[in-house]
Amino acid sequence: MLNSNVPSGPLTEKWTKHKFDLKLVNPANKRKYNIIVVGTGLAGASAAASLAELGYNVQAFSYHESPRRAHSIAAQGGINAAKNYPNDGDSIFRLFYDTIKGGDYRSREANVYRLAEISNNIIDQCVAQGVPFAREYGGLLDNRSFGGAQVSRTFYARGQTGQQLLLGCYSALVRQMHAGKVKFHPRHEMQDLVMINGEAKGIITRNLITGEIQSHAAHAVVLATGGYGNAYFLSTNAMASNATAAWRAHKKGAYFANPSFVQIHPTCIPVASEHQSKLTLMSESLRNDGRVWVPKKKGDKRNPAEISEDERDYYLERLYPSFGNLVPRDVASRRAKEMCDLGNGVGETGLAVYLDFEDAIQRMGRDAVTEKYGNLFDMYKQITGENPYKTPMRIYPAIHYTMGGLWVDYNLMSTIPGLYILGEANFSDHGANRLGASALMQGLADGYFILPYTIGDYLTGKLGESISTDHEAFKDAETSVKNKISTLLSVNGERTVDNIHKELGLILWENVGMARNRAGLEKAINEIPKLKNEFWQNVKVTGTADELNPELEKAGRVADFLELGELMARDALNREESCGGHFREEHQTEENEAKRNDEEFTYVSTWQYKGKDKPSELHKENLIFENVELTTRSYK
Amino acid sequence: MRVTLKIWRQKEADSPGFFERHPVEKVSEDMSFFEMLDMLNDQLVLAGKTPIAFDHDCREGICGTCGLFINGRAHGPLTGITTCQLHMRSFKDGETIVVEPWRAKAFPVIKDLIVDRISFDRIMEAGGYVSINTGGTPDANEIPIPKANADEAMDAAACIGCGACVATCKNSSAMLFVSAKVSQLALLPQGQPEREIRVSNMVTQMDKEGFGSCTNTGACEVECPKEISIIHIARLNREFIKSSF
Numbered sequence: 001m002l003n004s005n006v007p008s009g010p011l012t013e014k015w016t017k018h019k020f021d022l023k024l025v026n027p028a029n030k031r032k033y034n035i036i037v038v039g040t041g042l043a044g045a046s047a048a049a050s051l052a053e054l055g056y057n058v059q060a061f062s063y064h065e066s067p068r069r070a071h072s073i074a075a076q077g078g079i080n081a082a083k084n085y086p087n088d089g090d091s092i093f094r095l096f097y098d099t100i101k102g103g104d105y106r107s108r109e110a111n112v113y114r115l116a117e118i119s120n121n122i123i124d125q126c127v128a129q130g131v132p133f134a135r136e137y138g139g140l141l142d143n144r145s146f147g148g149a150q151v152s153r154t155f156y157a158r159g160q161t162g163q164q165l166l167l168g169c170y171s172a173l174v175r176q177m178h179a180g181k182v183k184f185h186p187r188h189e190m191q192d193l194v195m196i197n198g199e200a201k202g203i204i205t206r207n208l209i210t211g212e213i214q215s216h217a218a219h220a221v222v223l224a225t226g227g228y229g230n231a232y233f234l235s236t237n238a239m240a241s242n243a244t245a246a247w248r249a250h251k252k253g254a255y256f257a258n259p260s261f262v263q264i265h266p267t268c269i270p271v272a273s274e275h276q277s278k279l280t281l282m283s284e285s286l287r288n289d290g291r292v293w294v295p296k297k298k299g300d301k302r303n304p305a306e307i308s309e310d311e312r313d314y315y316l317e318r319l320y321p322s323f324g325n326l327v328p329r330d331v332a333s334r335r336a337k338e339m340c341d342l343g344n345g346v347g348e349t350g351l352a353v354y355l356d357f358e359d360a361i362q363r364m365g366r367d368a369v370t371e372k373y374g375n376l377f378d379m380y381k382q383i384t385g386e387n388p389y390k391t392p393m394r395i396y397p398a399i400h401y402t403m404g405g406l407w408v409d410y411n412l413m414s415t416i417p418g419l420y421i422l423g424e425a426n427f428s429d430h431g432a433n434r435l436g437a438s439a440l441m442q443g444l445a446d447g448y449f450i451l452p453y454t455i456g457d458y459l460t461g462k463l464g465e466s467i468s469t470d471h472e473a474f475k476d477a478e479t480s481v482k483n484k485i486s487t488l489l490s491v492n493g494e495r496t497v498d499n500i501h502k503e504l505g506l507i508l509w510e511n512v513g514m515a516r517n518r519a520g521l522e523k524a525i526n527e528i529p530k531l532k533n534e535f536w537q538n539v540k541v542t543g544t545a546d547e548l549n550p551e552l553e554k555a556g557r558v559a560d561f562l563e564l565g566e567l568m569a570r571d572a573l574n575r576e577e578s579c580g581g582h583f584r585e586e587h588q589t590e591e592n593e594a595k596r597n598d599e600e601f602t603y604v605s606t607w608q609y610k611g612k613d614k615p616s617e618l619h620k621e622n623l624i625f626e627n628v629e630l631t632t633r634s635y636k
Numbered sequence: 637m638r639v640t641l642k643i644w645r646q647k648e649a650d651s652p653g654f655f656e657r658h659p660v661e662k663v664s665e666d667m668s669f670f671e672m673l674d675m676l677n678d679q680l681v682l683a684g685k686t687p688i689a690f691d692h693d694c695r696e697g698i699c700g701t702c703g704l705f706i707n708g709r710a711h712g713p714l715t716g717i718t719t720c721q722l723h724m725r726s727f728k729d730g731e732t733i734v735v736e737p738w739r740a741k742a743f744p745v746i747k748d749l750i751v752d753r754i755s756f757d758r759i760m761e762a763g764g765y766v767s768i769n770t771g772g773t774p775d776a777n778e779i780p781i782p783k784a785n786a787d788e789a790m791d792a793a794a795c796i797g798c799g800a801c802v803a804t805c806k807n808s809s810a811m812l813f814v815s816a817k818v819s820q821l822a823l824l825p826q827g828q829p830e831r832e833i834r835v836s837n838m839v840t841q842m843d844k845e846g847f848g849s850c851t852n853t854g855a856c857e858v859e860c861p862k863e864i865s866i867i868h869i870a871r872l873n874r875e876f877i878k879s880s881f
Binding site: 046049050053064065066068069070071073074083085121123124125126127128129130131132133134135136137138139140141157158160162163164167170171172174175177178184186209238239240272273275276277278280281379382383384385448449452494496498499540542543547548550551 | 648664665666667668670671672674675678680681682684685686687689691692693694695696697698699700701717721723725746747750752753754756757760761762764765766767768769770771773774775776777779780781782783786787789790793794796797820821824826827
């Protein structure tokens with residue numbers, strides 16, 4: 001039975017009350033505890049630094065050479081907070097409401113309210129660290145607006161907000177490294193979670209330079225290892241982003257929640273060739289001034305300049321007269337796919353739509369467009385070789401973020417006692433769709449202001465407990481990790497890891513992508529296990545286990561994506577409704593809009609691993625809405 | 637198009653390195669430089685050979701992980717971009733391209749084109765922060781900061797820590813990198829309490845790591861993918877001198 005441990009009482013008082021009810025660890029005793037933090041992006045670095053400041057001994061792990069390389073760094077747009085500095089009617093309740101609604105009513109009220117409450121502290125914290133947010137001439141902080149909200153609540157640092165926030169946490173983290181309270185292990189990848197008496201007590205890592213397999217013991221383990229968008233091979237994630245830590249914890253008993261909830265970002269640069277290695281996001285802000293269109297005639301390959309106004313279909317403006325080009329991410333993405341599926345797509349592949357700035361340049365002047373979007377235009381030109389001032393941009397949706405993740409309770413603890421999950425790696429706050437500028441907010445809320453309070457409640461009971469890596473659980477886990485690695489190296493087949501990963505990506509993109517249906521999902525559930533077999537029989541991994549071996553690293557990650565991919569399809573098949581990023585073609589209105597089924601699906605679908613080649617078991621956490629009314633999202 | 641790579645191979649830190657030639661066929665102009673390397677590596681793997689190891693991650697120019705010395709220039713022939721943002725259309729059909737790792741005493745090679753830049757982290761540990769703990773901070777709008785200062789701090793804070801400045805400097809100096817952090821925090825009120833001790837500690841650590849001295853050639857500024865100005869080095873020097881009185 002899943003217990004979310006949401007405290008009782010009115011929504012607005014839950015967190016305050018809970019903080020008082022949580023047991024504390026005496027300041028003098030904190031140094032007697034060891035905590036492992038895996039992943040040092042926004043969530044992991046902020047948690048590791050904050051825990052160390054409190055006095056805990058922290059061991060932090062990253063497969064990167066430095067915490068500053070984490071993919072949090074690539075977030076462009078900004079971070080939301082309910083400061084109401086612009087005096088436009090924002091409040092904690094409004095941020096809470098927008099986030100719940102944006103998530104299409106598939107997230108937990110109490111968690112989201114707490115997130116909105118904490119949002120303001122995050123901005124204060126970052127400013128105090130020296131994060132150079134954008135400012136007005138009077139010296140105060142500037143805000144901008146973002147999709148899914150009618151107030152300006154987004155704080156930003158040019159188009160590099162993620163970078164500046166990550167460098168903020170990184171500075172806090174290196175300060176604790178210097179103080180000796182955090183031991184950082186660069187280029188170490190978690191291979192397994194170690195359990196003793198049903199609780200998380202350590203991890204096994206591989207040193208990516210020497211290949212050494214090592215055991216690390218602690219009183220609690222924190223995973224802040226990001227999302228699983230790279231299951232699709234092509235995504236806006238970084239090349240190394242992976243689900244291995246989360247998936248291996250899942251196989252040790254941590255339930256996985258809403259794996260099918262994936263966000264597809266509408267404005268990315270389209271795939272150019274079969275050699276494409278990743279997709280690049282163009283900020284959503286472009287839709288403020290760019291107009292999206294396709295030629296009315298199918299297969300029209302003419303130069304866009306030769307296609308006259310009446311031969312163009314500005315389909316978002318046609319379908320959604322009030323929101324026009326500014327509909328939410330999921331709607332914009334799905335409609336682009338629809339246009340391309342109908343044969344109206346543009347570019348060589350036909351898998352793109354135009355985002356046109358001709359009107360904006362005429363209306364605002366070229367200089368004003370440069371002022372607003374210059375860096376994005378340069379980036380587009382750099383990648384495609386085309387000049388967006390002269391010819392419309394070609395864009396297409398791409399996998400961007402995963403709302404699903406390991407299940408956590410209100411304390412951010414997974415179904416394994418002593419295992420905490422933070423940031424994109426957990427499922428907690430975004431429901432079926434995440435609003436722009438909310439990922440940074442959640443990662444930092446979890447790391448700076450939630451975990452440091454909740455983890456003490458678990459640790460108090462463990463005072464004096466000694467955990468040694470001599471325990472046989474560590475030896476067993478090390479052996480199984482080594483066996484897995486030697487199996488991978490011994491297959492010596494005929495397909496590269498990337499080649500198989502690309503095939504998995506295509507299956508997922510076609511069937512568990514922007515629009516899903518029963519037949520496609522059943523096909524994916526049938527094909528993925530076959531591909532998994534193919535992988536274990538025909539993959540070719542060169543090199544050895546005891547050296548720096550990027551092929552081996554990729555192979556381990558793809559092995560996990562192959563298992564997770566199947567679960568994503570199963571979850572999507574189970575959810576007989578459309579909500580947020582999960583669009584089931586069988587469940588749509590006559591106008592092709594998503595149709596939720598609140599009667600039957602107002603729950604978190606949470607999956608338990610039951611063993612190799614056995615179907616996972618579904619557990620439901622019913623979502624109870626006491627403070628908002630479930631309505632249909634409309635952007636007409 | 638077809639190119640020939642003359643590329644650095646080195647098994648591990650202590651083994652001697654050498655150049656290896658690899659012709660690469662069927663290269664498309666729209667491929668990124670790394671996608672061309674991916675393709676070559678795929679071919680090497682299938683042939684049972686060891687693929688070329690290179691560092692990369694975000695492939696959109698922000699994480700700072702990648703960095704190759706291409707035809708004698710950090711991050712290749714263009715300015716204002718990282719290696720991952722370089723595309724094959726910047727090269728000629730039939731061209732021989734020389735690819736090397738960053739070369740600096742403080743950045744030892746780990747394998748092939750991968751170097752160890754942990755020295756940068758240690759410089760940051762020495763003082764690249766404001767010493768505050770989580771919580772208890774004043775309201776974000778409590779201290780107004782002139783927009784010009786905030787903007788200039790942001791110019792410096794844009795540093796991605798890739799090490800191109802060091803790789804391109806004839807002295808392997810890390811002054812641009814160090815000055816970016818010193819300058820950012822010196823420009824902001826939050827950085828004032830530790831202004832002097834910060835610059836002193838960071839410079840001491842920089843010297844300890846084996847980076848060379850700055851002789852103001854300005855090469856770093858040219859190759860910096862984020863186009864960080866050597867104005868920040870000038871500020872670092874002022875800050876450093878002030879801190880010694």
